[in-house]
Amino acid sequence: MKFKLLKSLILPFALLFGSFIYAQTVTGTVSDNSGPVPGVNIIVQGTTTGTQTDFDGNYSLDVDSDDAVLVFSFIGYATQTIPVAGQSVINVTLAEDAAQLDEVVVVGYGSTTRKEVTTAVTSVSTEEFNQGQINEPTQLLQGKVAGLTAYNKGGDPNSNATIRLRGISTIGGSAEPLIIIDGNPGGALNAVDPNDIENITVLKDGSAAAIYGTRGSSGVILITTKSGKTGQDAKISYNGQFASSMIANQVEIMDAGQFIAAGGNDLGSDTDWIDEVTRSSFSQIHNISAVGGTEKSTYRVSANFRDTEGILNNTGFEQFNFRTKLSTRLLDDKLKITFNAGLTQRDSEFGFNEALRYAVTYNPSAPVFGDDAIFPFNSEQYGGYFETLGLFDSFNPVSIIEQNKNYGTRSILQYSMDFRYSFTDDLVANLNMSKQNIQNQNRTYYPTTSYFRGNAVSPVRRGRADFNTDASNVQTLELFGTYSKQVSDKLDLKVTAGYSYQENDFNNYSLVLADFPPGVDFDFQDQIEASQDLLEAGRVEANSSRRDDDRIIAFFGRVNATFDNAIYFNASLRREGSSRFGEENQWGTFPAVAVGADLNNYLNLENVNLLKARIGYGVTGSIPPEVGLFARTYDVTNGADGNSSSATSDPLRAENPDLKWEEKKELNFGIEFANDRFSATMDIYTRTIDDFISLINVEASEFGGASTQYQNGGELKTNGFELTANYDAVKTDKLTWNTGIVFSTYKTTLEKSTAGDQVIANLGSPGQNSTNMILVREGEEVGQIWGPVWTGEVDGNGTPILADVNGDGNLVTDQGSALNDDADFEVLGKGLPDFEIGWTNQLTFGNWDVNAFFRGAFGHSLVNTFRAFYEPRIGSQASYNFVNTELASADIKTAQFSSHYVEKADFFKLDNLSVGYNFDIDNSYIKNIRLSLSGQNLFTITNYTGTDPEPALQDFGAASNGDFVSATPNVLAPGIDRRNSYFSSTTITLGLNVNF
């Protein structure tokens, strides 16, 4: 009693005294239940004074006040706050934090904590990434982020996934999200090897992305690469993967016997063309990294090698990638400099997807080699291969893939220097500079003996070599400062302001030369001077373009305010200009505001760690895909014989000096909940995209014959709902089972259309041109497949009898009448899914871990174009193989697009199943070894008869008879499974991970 009294008397006194002359060093060790934790941040609350634990978990920190409070934080652990209260040794045991409320989340130009996030942001870290053979960063995320879809239809190793956040975000702009690599915008996704990624954060809604202004409409993906930690022991890791892939599914076609029985022309052999052009492929991936740090500096270096084979013969790539990340502190730790560099060198064999297409359609009774033909055939002229001469759109697929070459190299050099300077405890400035250089060199070569594009059939002008080179150079400079202030007990304020400059220079040239000396077995692409095209006017095709000084300049600011440590407010404004617009409308303003409240702070519910409601509104823009769309451009036409004179003539496009930003306005409402074992996030959003930039038909008489013009107009509206939930179903020392579900749904409606109602997406040759399959109509959903309905009956000619849909007794099913009031057309399906689901399960049992990931999309349909062209038993087309799915009807003898070729493509698949085992090795050299076995795309439940039921989010159009596919997809035409698709594959991967 006495003592107590004494204490209570002395303590205030001591505190008072201490506040004047107090200076004390606090030391201690931070550990978790398995031992010391290095790299833990310790900060004196309300200041920027702080330190980190060394590799033994020890720290030492000077505090100048006895009422100082120390904040211990580390990713994955609950933050602890401990008053110093006179202690000189404070040892802390961190507890793992299931909800990770204090996890640092990177947002644009800074970071915040999970708890304080007021916008729709999803962060995915290493341990949640997809496993198996991962070729590019988006594959890590597939199905993990509600609202993000990343489909690489078929799985061509050389093509990137189509990424969409919350559906269509733009009509005329770039639909791909903005990529930010370690804070630097505009990076190429392929520049980062998936092995080097620590975390990917996706800014989904307008209020989160608005700080990135004009490039934020399609969402923002922030990639944080792995780095060393101060005081960390040097550690070397090896990651190896060995994978084998095989065809998962192929188009059902006839074999030679069935084909001949069905009336096909018998050419005397029996060939399985798909088997001839595909293989079981083998791929390997190796990654070695070294990571570590001293008191002031950290480093990480990493080397990656990938050798990936595609299932189509002669396709795949080899890639080397090196990445270095160095960081050091200077000037009393006030200046932090980070250097980050990546070099990627990829050699690709693109091969020819056409080989798969023609493998489907080629006569199965045709021989591979001409000498096996049942009638005299001049094999030598075709490199030994057989060709069905005189047929439209028919090429020997083995000859295509074996004789021709299609390959290229790409190098990406990416480097950045970031300077971060703390003027005072409150004011921090950042200067980030980065540069990215991408060079592509692609070549295609068709020898004189190739019928496909090599013109072997002709006595003249055989052989062809294409060269395509482009280089782009992006440089970025960003300068921004952050001022943080605790205004009062209840109010913390953080203000960020900055300037951003980005310049993009692009140039390319291409060259096509043909007519090489026949009869010589020589690769003339390396000796194009032998081309006879050089001797004749108008033969050589050459093309070049340059887009320099393509700039984006922006000023931006943001205010974050936290009231009562429970109500979070966030407002930002970006003023941005682009040289892609004409003088009149170069600048746009993009504001955002969001507020969130930790309701549990007031409700104090039992067993609830977080109950947050948040609402945000933001405006973002979309930048047009090209420079100069506002300008009228002219063609050059040549005089009489090409050289006598030249003049300009009007092209198809009229000028529009008022062309302006496409804008997206988005309102997002979210609720986040977390307790010790369960967490969930729900978002509801509505977004409106208007003034989209599109090429509109104008009246030819008014614009001097120019029949199109880029205009702003139209309105697109999307409403959506997303849910993410995670549950630690079992959590014992021996066994853990975490299961998580990601659900997303949205509906996009075309509220207004400048182009008027129209039908788009032509089916194509042979014979189905002017057959448009997608309806674009005001007030209706985007991506409706539109066409006549088959009754199931055929007439005497074998022509399908179509239904009188509107029952007016008058059958109007012509394509030209598709939009007429009396047309017997109806919506045959939807190109976009109703909803998508990802279901993750992670189990650990002792040293074992199992990861099972299921994914599905429901409600969408696909036009199976292989069936639409080749399933009807057309007599006069009897040299194409017949597609023979379970839906085939032998009575149909006329190819005409109808409901018969539109199929529901709902699917649910086991996307990834992996099993790993961690070996405990107590060895002075090897710390641990992990072995894993993964299967990707193991089984799919679907009724779709094509190769891959994944939604086709956009359309690249039709191509036939050796034509090239369009490079610019149409986002308004989802739902068409074209003939150019790669076949999907199943992959089994053995992984080995060794830490030294």
Next chain:
Amino acid sequence: MNRLIKFAFFFSAVLIFSSCTDLEDTLEDALVDQFSNDGVDTGGGGGAAGATLASYNKLRDGSAGHGSYFSTQFVSSDEGAITQKGGDWFDGGIWLRMQRHTYLSASGPLNDTWNNAYNGIGECNTALGGSLSASEAAEVRVIRAFHYMRLLDLFGRVKIVTEAATDPPQSSRLEVYNFVESELLDVLGLGSVTAAIDLSGSPLGTDANAYQVNQFSALGLLAKLYLNAEVYSGTAMWQEAEWASQYVLDNGPYQLCGVGCSVPNLAKRPAVASDPDELEGYRAIFAPNNEGNPEMIWAILYDESGAGGMNFAQMTGHYGSQLTWALQDQPWNGYVALEEFYNMYDNNDIRKEHNFLAGPQLDYDGAPVIDYASDDDDLALSFNPSINELEPNAQREGGVRLGKFSFKIFQRPDMDNDYPILRLGQMHLIHAEAAARNAGDWSLALPEVNVLRDRAGLGPLMNMTADIFHDERGKEMFMESTRRTDQIRFGKWGDAWWEKAADSDPNLELMPIPQPQIDASEGSLTQNPGY
């Protein structure tokens, strides 16, 4: 102090970089200004130069290729069709509708025809807005009048745009007719066409250069307009048509290409003895090397390099026809001539053998061309005059093919043959018909028809009627984009032929105004009656 330096550093950095708000950019990979170069005429093609060049060049678009003016004229007439061969060439039914006269305003080819015409008109207006000599301006106005004549003929009610960046209201067909007439009269320096035509007031030249508009092309065009005046305006102008064409026949430096008028046959295959070495007479007018043909009054220059747009070999050749002439690209197996039209020719008519590709087809080495998907058991390719049906399963080798603008070996997809807008043979037909109709006596047409028959290796006709004249005109003018106009003028547009049913709807004599134009016009264009 230290702190001050740091702030100075910070703000100077801000200033250096924030001065970069420059968004100046010039479009580097496209021309944003117009120019026109007078180059060096290297002979060969000859042709226009300088400021008028672009206007002339636009004549090529759609005039001899697939999907625009030529296709619209050809497929809607009784000359030929594009048959649907199973899955091939259905194309949403647009060509079936074109043949059956059930065309819709949504038709892509009609829209492209419209766009091509206004594209050409825009080019002319741009040229006229610059500085042109009097003769150049007159030439360009004739080119523009020619585009309007096509629009008048096909669509009737269009907008008469005479200046860049203006949007005049839609005119009636009569107003368009009056505009074309007045433009042509004006450049000819005439108030009206009379028996005694005096062209001394015209800035146009008189030299025989088929690539350049002269007095004879302008007057010939006027004759053609008057020949159809009754259709266009409701008032016949037979007398004026006769006078105008008479003047061209009497004063023009042109000759019919007959005996001795020949060019080397560029389609001669070394291994095929039956291929002639020379093309003479009628054949020479349409050959790939037909430049400088004495019959040509006004022609559109086509060339495989630099002046592309004539693609008949691609449009009509069978897939296997590539092997016949060793064509660079595989043809598309589309356009065929109708059997009735082919049978209208006498068997010994040179034009029958020349205008069509019929019978067995040989490859470059003289061996039969094999079709691996042949309609019958005989894999050898042979073009039969008869076609089983228009759709849906027309035979792949059914129908004779369009060979009038003859091919050459190793030909590229773009052909070299020049395409006549006006030639002397046509001028005779205009004159003969105008004279006969003016006098109400068809026998007046006999002499000139017989001249053309004589060149075709046929004996003279003794008797002439409107129907016979219509047939004779058809045989001579196949593929020259006049048949549709002729059928309308002769009142035969509503007749039935092959799979086209008879109809009596006069509205079908005009095509529907393309829907995309109406949609884009914000109400300033209205549809033709009946659509």
